[in-house]
Each structure stands twice: as structure tokens, then as C-alpha cells.
Amino acid sequence: MCGRYVLSLPPSYIRSRLVSQNLPVDDAPRDDEQQTTYNFAPGGRGVIYRPITRSPHDGEPSPKKAKLEKKTSYHLQSARWGLIPHWTKQPPEYRSMMKTINCRDDSLMENRGMWTAMKRKQRCVVIAEGFYEWMLKGSTKVPYYVKRKDGGLMFFAGLWDCVRYEGKEEVVVSYTVITTESNAQLRFLHERMPVILEANSEGMGIWLDPERVGWDEELQGVLKPFEGKLECYPVDPAVGKVGNDSPRFVMPVNSRENKGNIANFF
Secondary structure, three states, rough: OOEEEEEEEHHHHHHHHHHOOOOOOOOOHHHHHHOEEEEEEEOOOEEEEEEEEEOOOOOOOOOOOOOOOEEEEEEEEEEEEOOOOOOOOOOOOOHHHHHHOOEEEEOOOOOOOOOOHHHHHOEEEEEOOOEEEEEEEOOEEEEEEEEOOOOOHHHHEEEEEOOOOOOOOOOOOEEEEEEEEEEOOOEEEEEOOOEEOOOOOHHHHHHHOOOOOOOOOHHHHHOOOOOOOOEEOOHHHHHHHHOOOHHHHOOOOOOOOOOOOOOOOO
């Protein structure tokens, strides 16, 4: 699973990184609107990347006999981690929301269940720098940090939805991270891992294709263990407490920066 990750970069920097990888960004949150942390937990407001397709006459009467050409733009969007279905009437309890922070890839194979509507046309990419996973050693849980070997951003495959609660005006956008079986490198740590897409890859193109409405074998085929190189190492156990935040959390626990920290027990 994926229950904690890193999002310490402001939207302006994320935008520049995406553009440098030939991923268009037509809109993004302001830096002062977005939560940044080295210990991003469920319920927080993360950043997703998704296409938005509109008719040029949205909001206006459609001209008769006119052929409308739809326009697609790509947005970085602030959204809540823990998908809240559009049919929800009242804000969910935290325990309920925790059930939708992840979506198993194999649960998307059948056309039933809560993910059916989202998987057809509400696909997105979740922006992260890396993620944490805990290994049980005896009675102790040891946190590990996982990141790309090349230091690049991680793009998790995700699904999104939006809801307006009864009696409220605000529209709440939320998302889930899709998980798959772990690759050989991470199997020692956990049986599941996020689906990680490569920027501008065929898989990312298929996943974000706004013209692909429905579900097919190609989309299901995108959801597979990461084939690139990852770096994985134990980190400060203080990351286990939600609310703690420090750049120290992404450093190896035995690094020079961490050796003086009394919280380390290695």
C-alpha cells in the first residue's frame, strides 16, 4: 500500500519540472495555497495532474448546426488524499476516508464496485517525490523511504472525483493512489507498491488520454510494477507520527545529518 509520501516542493517548482519533461501545464495552484511537507498523510491536500476537456462554448448557448471542437488543457490541481465519491452527502469520517487512499489494480478488472465510474474517465497522476513504507522487525516498525534513483519526481497513477456536500457550495476534489504488486527490489519491504508512471511514456499517455472513455486491456496493462531503478533505505522513526515534518526524514538514518539525532535507534 501507500500510506505516506513526500511533497515538499511548491507548485511553481513542480510546474517547471513537468514542463522541462515536455508535460504541458496550463494552470497550477499558487504556492501559498498548497500544503508542502516531508510527511504527507491521508486527508492532506496533495497535487494531481490531469487533463480537463471543455467545449469552446461551455457556459454559452450552443450555436445551431455548429461543429464544436473540444479543447483539452492540463492542470496541476490541489486535491484531498482519500477519494470521496460524488454521491457522498456529508463529509466522511477519517476512518472511512482511510479506506479509499489506495485502490488495488486488480479491483479495476471488473466492472463493478465504487471505482467503476472514475476509472472510465477520471484518471490522474499524483505528484510525489518519494514514499514511505514500514517493515515489521519483531515488535518494531521500521520506516523506509523509497525514491527514484535518478532523483526525479514520482508520478503515481491515480483516480479522482469531486463532490458537493448537502447544503454546501464548495466542491471538494479528492483522489486515490493505485497500487500494484511490488517489484523485485521492494518485495522484501511490502507486497504492494504504488503504480509509478514514467513522464511522457506510452503508459502515461494512455492513462491521461482524455479521448479514452471506458476501460480496456491497454489501461489495465499500464498498472504494473515499476521497471526503473529505485533507492530504498531506513529513515528516522519520527516520521511515523503524523504532524512531524523535517527534511531529515528523507535522509538515511545512518547518515551524518542523522547520527546526532537521539530518536534514531539503529
